[in-house]
Amino acid sequence: MFNQRKTSTLLKEMSFERFGGTAEELKAAKLIQDALSKLKLKTKLESFPVQMGKIKKAKLEVIEPVKMEIECTAYMCCANTPAKGIEAEFYYYEQVNDVNCKQAKNKICLVNGYVNKKLYKEFVKAGALALISFNGNIDFPDAYDLDCREMRPTLSEIKALPAVNILVKDAMKLIEMNVTKVKMTTIQDITTAKSHNVICDIKGSDSNDVIVLTAHYDSVRFSKGAYDNATGSVCLYALADYFSKNQPKHNLRFIWCGSEERGLLGSKAYVEKHKKELDDIKLCINIDMIGSTLGKRIAVCTADMSLVHCIDYLGKVVGFPISASQDVYSSDSTPFADVDIPALSFARITPSGAGDIHHRYDVLEHLSDKYLFEDINFILEFTKRMATAYIIPVPRSIPQNMKDAIDAYFAREKEVKK
Ligand SMILES: [Zn+2]
Known part of the structure; x- marks a missing residue:
């Protein structure tokens, strides 16, 4: 056979x-x-x-209420921020919803899980500045690597935004700490x-x-x-x-x-x-x-x-x-x-x-x-x-x-x- x-x-x-x-x-x-x-x-x-994207810098910092750095990876082929990063209000964009969209404008937003085209399109339309996603399992933290995600052309053709990915434990920390202001820096060379x-x-x-x-x-x-x-x-x-x-x-x-x-x-x-x-x-x-x-x-x-x-x-x-x-x-x-x-x-x-x-x-x-x-x-x-x-x-x-x-x-x- x-x-x-x-x-x-x-x-x-x-x-x-x-x-x-x-x-x-x-x-x-x-x-x-x-x-x-x-x-x-x-x-x-x-x-x-x-x-392909050769990541040179990926940094996520909490500015208020306390200063601290969160481990992150930049989305491959996302937009570059200025060298000194972008600082803005932090917002938890839970889902595609009129209220979430109204409140996301000019903010750096945490989104739930995986970013699909439908979510991203509304996210951009809402005027959000940058995106933070997360992966992992809160109960089995050692079982998951911090994902290196990609901003696919199907998303960047809508509009490329700066984007990073973090672990679920850190996403939870951001919410528990009532974070109000963050700073994000993503710098990379995009190649083919x-x-x-x-x-x-x-x-x-x-x-x-x-x-x-x-x-x-x-x-x-x-x-x-x-x-x-x-x-x-x-x-x-x-x-x-x-x-x-x-x-x-x-x-x-x-x-x-x-x-x-x-x-x-x-x-x-x-x-x-x-x-x-x-x-x-x-x-x-x-x-x-x-x-x-x-x-x-x-x-x-x-x-x-x-x-x-x-x-x-x-x-x-x-x-x-x-x-x-x-x-x-x-x-x-x-x-x-x-x-x-x-x-x-x-x-x-x-x-x-x-x-x-x-x-x-x-x-x-x-x-x-x-x-x-x-x-x-x-x-x-x-x-x-x-x-x-x-x-x-x-x-x-x-x-x-x-x-x-x-x-x-x-x-x-x-x-x-x-
Ligand atoms: Zn397969």
Whole structure:
């Protein structure tokens, strides 16, 4: 079927921090290329630009009621403050709300948790001066690193503000101390680096149709990304191994996507660069996080309901417990669905506390070869049926409810809709 030992070895080799646009990410790309060349498969790297920021100074000081410094990191690619920093009233902007917005004007504001586009847009509109976010867990302070966050282009195109991230214990301290005035300094050089998609084609015996198989191989910072998503990356490798020895009818294009964790940048870049060739692509199969010791199998289909039923039936036919649904999955399947290519993502989702993603505990020790191979076998079973189908049976369109869900996912306004 596929070489389990080699799949397992590649998983171990790939488990290191590989943030999009860094030399480590490129090292992981080369590992994938090496593994494929041993299968006598040709690969190519397609680069795309990503923004990077070299942080020179990040400082957050409480000015009133007492003077003290709070440990912080600057958002990569946020706005620079003047060298001496900006000093302003401090305000706790709890949520997007008319009262919060009215009170945020000209203040340096603490916001809750993760900053999405919707929150940021209202935050800028309210006239806030600068942003403080936080991460961590108040009860397990040692389990979390202070995140280095990024002001993505989707936010900075609204307007770049100075922004820092702090730990939740310090956020709580700011509120408990009734802080009224703070000073923030963020200075960095913004540059452009290259991230890469790794591409490998297996030609079909008798078809112009293409099935795209995707998995992101980058990780977030401070994470080895074993589960998210070295597992999906090695699943693609295992499928390539199988189909290199068993020629499919339809053409298969494997894409290991870079910089997914930075906003699906690899798959977005692919879709943009290959605009003219998208008509031939009839289906996108994406894998993002499988093989965890504890977990449950899901397939999220951004496609016609018949695909949901198809996977549901296949699970029952082969005795594989998987729950299929029609929805948008936050991964590289979505940019394909956004250009009307039916797309689905396979995953084995961990229950809370049994191997969370996006921090330093995303490690090999929480994964199981048994479940990894079972997951790959099922995904292979499904892919075989599609790759050898007389006709690829999934309707080549995206239903309106999914189009709306994609617009909501990308926080697009109705009037700017394509
Ligand atoms: Zn992922």
